[in-house]
Amino acid sequence: MEYFATVARGLEELAAKELEELGASSVEPGFCGVGFSGDRTLLYRVNLWARLPFRILVKLDEFPCKTPDDLYKGIQNIDWQNYLTPEQTLAVNATGKNDELNHTHFTALQVKNAIVDQQQQDFGERSDVELYDPDLRINVHIRGYFCTLSLDSSGSSLHRRGYRPAVGAAPLKxxxxxxxxxxxxxxxxxxxxxxxxxxxxxxxxxxxxxxxxAPGLFRESxxxxxxxxxxxxxxxxxxxxxxxxxxxxxxxxxxxxxxxxxxxxxxxxxxxxxxxxxxxxxxxxxxxxxxxxxxxxxxxxxxxxxxxxxxxxxxxxxxxxxxxxxxxxxxxxxxxxxxxxxxxxxxxxxxxxxxxxxxxxxxxxxxxxxxxx
Missing domain, CATH: 3.40.50.150 (Vaccinia Virus protein VP39)
Incomplete structure (x- = not known):
């Protein structure tokens, strides 16, 4: 599988080294993140052990995407019943933009509509949106005229280790x-x-x-x-x-x-x-x-x-x-x-x-x- 670890700007090379040490292959630093590949064991291990990333995204698809209609069709090309049942909740996070998809809230809405419309067609019912603790977090990134579609494997950001409910006035992540x-x-x-x-x-x-x-040991899930x-x-x-x-x-x-x-x-x-x-x-x-x-x-x-x-x-x-x-x-x-x-x-x-x-x-x-x- 192809993965992408999101990290703070400027830490890409440092995070790439950490991922290699955890067993990742095809490691490639990008902007505010690092692409890499591996199996399910690696996915779980990185979530458990990596100290620098915010989220580990699992890439589902990448497709040409110039317009809202392109986005809708591209999302509907995925068979969502492999990932989501109508009883489960979902949330969509959108980043990036192009000339016609220049508002992340609209982009996220278009993705959500494409998924729940498919569910209505297949099951006659659909998933609810749950922004804070969904069963499935979906990430879409628009860059130029391409859309990268991913699932967020981490849930809440990995920087929230879980040991720190008490923080001072200006806490360091x-x-x-x-x-x-x-x-x-x-x-x-x-x-x-x-x-x-x-x-x-x-x-x-x-x-x-x-x-x-391992920093992930203190997280609830x-x-x-x-x-x-x-x-x-x-x-x-x-x-x-x-x-x-x-x-x-x-x-x-x-x-x-x-x-x-x-x-x-x-x-x-x-x-x-x-x-x-x-x-x-x-x-x-x-x-x-x-x-x-x-x-x-x-x-x-x-x-x-x-x-x-x-x-x-x-x-x-x-x-x-x-x-x-x-x-x-x-x-x-x-x-x-x-x-x-x-x-x-x-x-x-x-x-x-x-x-x-x-x-x-x-x-x-x-x-x-x-x-x-």
Whole structure:
């Protein structure tokens, strides 16, 4: 089968590498996604293990599509009773456009109509639309004069691991946190510290990686579980294998701290939800009080940068303080700071040895690397 993993912009190459490591073949990075192929086992494994993608789409068809009529006919060429019964619910997500199909809501409506009209003809009844938790999520992408039709195997976005009901004011998506950890080159043998950890996403994702815990283990379900060809024994086997491959102890310490006691409580709750609360050290601490807990390690943090949390506080002074703490307290460490505000990042006052462009949602950011001597 042909699959497509949707990912955040700029992470395509990183996600391609992850998919290859999980056993995918014909891996090809595209725009905001990666095409690949494999069998049903791979589909389930990627949903269970991949840390970077949002959704894994299963390609059903690709056909010429210039007009709404072309779209309707192309969708009706599929025998939908192979995928959907009238008792099941559906939702359609449309992306992309061309000259005549330039409104995604209309495109989605046209696809839905084509499917339920076929059902009425075949069964005299039709599926209901359920936007939030459907039995079958259908994805259509219009690009130029072609339509790609896919089924969404993931259900809710894979970045929603399921361990994090408690979030701070500007939470980092779990998938982006995992990507930043990958980009930093941090290895579990190195100490990890986030002194601005908020609700704990970066230290928790680092801990899951270090203990080889599959991020999909905390989800209630995947989209493919309501499909007609769902293989429950296969999923149970893969879950059992994932649980058996977990490690018991961290090779090095993972720490997180934050000035806000309330968000530290949220971080502890999130760590508890994925069973790593006794592995991560989480504490309320002012940035000015932070000192290096070891001779060497990796700092990774995501300080506020105005666009997310307003400009009430003196963020320039905060960034100067961050630079001072890194320079004075963390000699021998490597630091990575994510910032979406160039002017603020200059206030750190340190010379970065590398800058990597990363998108936090639609906001272009820089992941800056500092070698601290």
């Amino acid at each position: 779990e998938s982006l946190a995992a990507a930043l950890i990958q980009l930093s080159g941090w290895q579990p043998e190195q100490m990890f510290y986030d002194p601005l950890c908020g609700s704990g996403t970066l230290p928790i994702e680092a801990c899951l990686k270090a203990l080889n815990i 995947f989209g493919f579980e309501t499909w007609s060809d769902f293989d429950l024994p296969l999923l149970e086997k893969l879950i059992a294998e994932a649980q058996a491959s977990q490690l018991d102890t961290l090779p090095a310490s993972i720490w997180g701290s934050d000035r806000d006691q309330e968000v530290i409580e949220q971080a502890k709750e999130n760590a508890t939800n994925c069973g790593v609360d006794d592995r991560i050290w989480l504490s309320q601490m002012e940035l000015s009080e932070v000192v290096a807990p070891a001779d060497t390690g990796v700092i990774l943090c995501n300080p506020p940068y105005g666009d997310r949390l307003g400009r009430d506080s003196d963020l320039e002074a905060f960034y100067k303080l961050l630079g001072s703490v890194l320079k004075q307290q963390f000699k021998g460490w490597t630091a990575f700071v994510l910032s979406g505000n160039k002017k603020l990042s200059q206030s750190i006052g340190l010379k970065s040895s590398d800058r990597i462009t990363v998108y936090n949602g639609t906001l272009p950011c820089q992941l800056m690397k500092y070698e601290l001597y």
